[in-house]
Amino acid sequence: MRAPFRAGLGLGAVLVLAVWPTLRWAAGAEGRARAAPPRIFELYVRSPILAKGGERVRVPVRVVCVTSRGTPCRSEVTLATRSGPSGAWQATRAPAGPSLEFDLTGPVARALGTRSSTSLALRVRAEGPGGRTVAMPSGRRVPLRFFVIKEMAIVRAPSILFGRTRGGRTVLFLPWGSGAVRAGLADPPEGPPAGPSSFDVDRAGRIYVVDPLQGRVVVFRHGKPIRETRLPLGARADIAVTDHGTAFVLDQSGDRLVVRRITAHGSPGAPVPIGPGLPGQVRTDGHRGLVDVMPQDEWLAIPDERGRARAEGPPTTGRPMRGGGELVRVVGDRSLRLGEVSGGQVMDAIDVRFSERIGEAALTEPDGRGGYWAVAHLWRWKPFPADQYQVLHVAPGRVLASFAVGDRRFVNTQPLARFRLGGDGALYQLVTSPDGARILRFDLGRES
Numbered sequence: 001m002r003a004p005f006r007a008g009l010g011l012g013a014v015l016v017l018a019v020w021p022t023l024r025w026a027a028g029a030e031g032r033a034r035a036a037p038p039r040i041f042e043l044y045v046r047s048p049i050l051a052k053g054g055e056r057v058r059v060p061v062r063v064v065c066v067t068s069r070g071t072p073c074r075s076e077v078t079l080a081t082r083s084g085p086s087g088a089w090q091a092t093r094a095p096a097g098p099s100l101e102f103d104l105t106g107p108v109a110r111a112l113g114t115r116s117s118t119s120l121a122l123r124v125r126a127e128g129p130g131g132r133t134v135a136m137p138s139g140r141r142v143p144l145r146f147f148v149i150k151e152m153a154i155v156r157a158p159s160i161l162f163g164r165t166r167g168g169r170t171v172l173f174l175p176w177g178s179g180a181v182r183a184g185l186a187d188p189p190e191g192p193p194a195g196p197s198s199f200d201v202d203r204a205g206r207i208y209v210v211d212p213l214q215g216r217v218v219v220f221r222h223g224k225p226i227r228e229t230r231l232p233l234g235a236r237a238d239i240a241v242t243d244h245g246t247a248f249v250l251d252q253s254g255d256r257l258v259v260r261r262i263t264a265h266g267s268p269g270a271p272v273p274i275g276p277g278l279p280g281q282v283r284t285d286g287h288r289g290l291v292d293v294m295p296q297d298e299w300l301a302i303p304d305e306r307g308r309a310r311a312e313g314p315p316t317t318g319r320p321m322r323g324g325g326e327l328v329r330v331v332g333d334r335s336l337r338l339g340e341v342s343g344g345q346v347m348d349a350i351d352v353r354f355s356e357r358i359g360e361a362a363l364t365e366p367d368g369r370g371g372y373w374a375v376a377h378l379w380r381w382k383p384f385p386a387d388q389y390q391v392l393h394v395a396p397g398r399v400l401a402s403f404a405v406g407d408r409r410f411v412n413t414q415p416l417a418r419f420r421l422g423g424d425g426a427l428y429q430l431v432t433s434p435d436g437a438r439i440l441r442f443d444l445g446r447e448s
Contacts, residue, residue, distance in 0.1 A: 037130040038073050040066040044295055045124045045136045045144070048104070049317060049330045050337050050349065053112045053150040057104045063096035063126045063134075075128040082121040082143070083111035089123075096126060108148050117149040117346040137296050138276070142314040144296070147328060147341060152349045153396040157376075159355045160404040162386040168405065168429060168440030172207050172220050175436040180225045183437045184213020185411070195411035196437050198238040199430050200247070201422030207439055208247055210239050217249060217262060227266045238417055240282045240289060248289030248302060250274075250282035259289060259302050272302060281416045286322045299326075317341075321366060331361045338364060338372045338394075350396055356380050362389060363419040363427075371395035373427070373444075375419045377407070389419075391427065391442070405442070410434055 042064040051057045065073040079102045080091035090107065094100060104120075111118050121143040125135045137144055174183035176195070186194040198210040207220045212233035219227040237251040245264030250257065257274035259282065280292030289302035298315035318326025318341055325342040334357055339349035348370045359377035366372055372394055379387035393401040408431035409418075420428045427442040 037067070038065050038128050038132055039068045040064055041075075041126070041128050041132050041134055043077075043124065043126045043134045043136050045122075047122060047144055047297065047317070048108075048146045049297075050328050050339055050346070051108055051146065051148045052152050052351070053109065053148060055105075057108045057148075058101045059104055059122070059124075060101045061096070061124060061126075062098075062100070063128075065096065065126075065128050067129075073129050075126050078125045078127075080123045081107050083107070083118065112148045112150060115150070117147060119145050119147045119344060121145055137298065137315070144298070145317045147317070147339070147346050149339065149346045149349050152337070152339075152351050154351050154353060155394050155397065155399055157352055157354045157390060157392055157394075158399060158402045160388075160390060160402070162380070162388055165388055165404045165406045166442070168427075168442045170438050171205075171428075171441045172209075172223055172439040173436060174209070174438075178214060180218070180228070183209070184211050186213055192412035193410060194235050195413070195432055196430065197233070197235055197414065198417035199428070199439060200239050200241045200420050201424065201426075201428050201439075202241045202245060203243060203423035205422065205424045205426075207428075208239055208241055209437075209439075210237050210249065212237055217247065219266070229262050229266045229268050231260060231262075231268055236279050236414055238279060238282045238414065240284045241423070242284045242289070243286045243423065246289075248282050248284065248291075250279050250291055252279050257291065257293065259291060261289070261302075274300065274302075283319060285320050288320070290320055292319070327364065327366055329361060329364045331358055333357060336361055336364075336374060336376055338374065340366060348396055350394055352376075352392065352394055354378060354390070359387065360415045362415060363421060365421045367393065367395075369395070371400065373421055375427075377415070389429075393444075401444075405429060405440075406431075408433065411437075 044062040046060045048057050061077050063075045065075045067073050075096040076093055077096050078091055078093045080089045082089045111120050123143045127133050176183060176185040183196050196209050196211050200208045209218050212235055215230055215233055217229045217231060218225050234251050237249055239247055239249050241247045247262040249260045255276050257277050257279055258271040260271050261269040274291055278294040280294040283290045291300045299319050300315050301320055316326050318328035321327050325340050328339050328341055330337040334354045336352045339346045356378040359379050362377055363375040374392045376390050378390055387407050389405045389407060391403050410432040413430060418430050422428050427444055429440045431438050431440060
């Protein structure tokens with residue numbers, strides 16, 4: 001009987017959303033460590049998220065299995081998919097290895113059939129020595145999910161020469177130091193400097209800055225501080241503000257994630273536990289706080305009600321949006337796929353192709369009219385190393401606007417915390433230099 005899908009040890013697909021740990025596999029050491037219980041046992045899965053019918057679909061899976069003696073150990077991986085809520089699970093099993101990937105081309109084609117779009121559920125489980133297991137997703141009954149669409153509009157991003165960038169207008173400048181109108185700075189002898197970790201802008205143009213070194217979230221209006229909330233903050237704390245001025249701050253406590261709510265008057269709430277994971281990003285749909293949990297790359301909605309102490313509802317593949325639906329995105333080597341999911345169907349899907357390589361999609365937001373705003377970090381090695389951000393306003397079949405902005409970093413700000421589409425409709429960028437931190441504003445009125 002034909003296997004539902006194949007597992008292979010060939011070259012993996014481009015891995016963008018996570019950095020895969022690798023090990024040198026020595027047959028002798030692996031054999032000796034076979035019976036030893038693992039000290040480290042971790043699973044990493046790269047979901048397709050949004051695939052196109054007719055293309056080859058691969059799922060790279062990495063397992064880190066290390067014994068107490070520091071040697072790699074043997075493990076097995078089982079990957080299962082299901083089409084539709086009542087379909088049967090189809091699974092295959094393969095030994096873990098540095099280049100393990102599962103080919104889902106067949107299951108994807110059968111699930112899509114004659115439909116315009118569909119989705120598949122996905123579960124992955126690894127088994128190691130001594131009965132040790134780890135699964136993705138972990139601790140939840142709801143499986144991962146990815147979407148398949150028969151047709152997808154291809155849009156080619158205009159090529160902009162490196163260095164031909166547009167300058168924004170400075171709306172906030174904070175010199176390094178301590179105090180109400182300064183930004184905290186840590187400049188260790190080894191490692192990159194650290195400063196403000198994130199920011200957001202509300203509908204009135206007020207700027208919310210996360211300043212971990214001074215343990216505060218401070219709100220500025222017209223360049224002056226108007227409110228400050230004291231909080232214990234980590235170096236990767238992220239912030240998002242709702243339409244009503246409530247702020248959600250995502251942070252990490254040990255190996256677990258927490259969210260703190262700050263009211264529109266600046267009063268902090270109790271930490272809301274999210275569970276184990278790494279901080280991806282925090283956003284809002286206008287009212288609720290939304291957390292992207294890594295490495296699962298799943299979105300959880302945090303209730304906008306006092307006294308609640310757990311995440312609301314099952315996780316989703318895409319970011320929940322205002323009015324329902326999800327925003328899904330896939331970052332490739334030279335492409336950015338975007339789509340909206342409503343009622344299980346993918347709509348307004350776009351595959352944006354770039355002439356240069358993509359480091360990350362620093363921002364992706366729907367424009368409310370079937371199009372998207374996106375900021376892609378582009379880079380190249382030849383003829384000389386260079387990078388910059390390209391801002392795009394795209395709709396199915398066309399580019400509405402495009403310009404480039406510089407990558408100006410003195411401190412180690414997280415990639416997804418450098419740009420915001422403000423509640424006032426403008427684009428904002430956090431840049432840093434040896435003299436301080438700045439928030440730049442780009443007026444998009446004439447770009448849309």
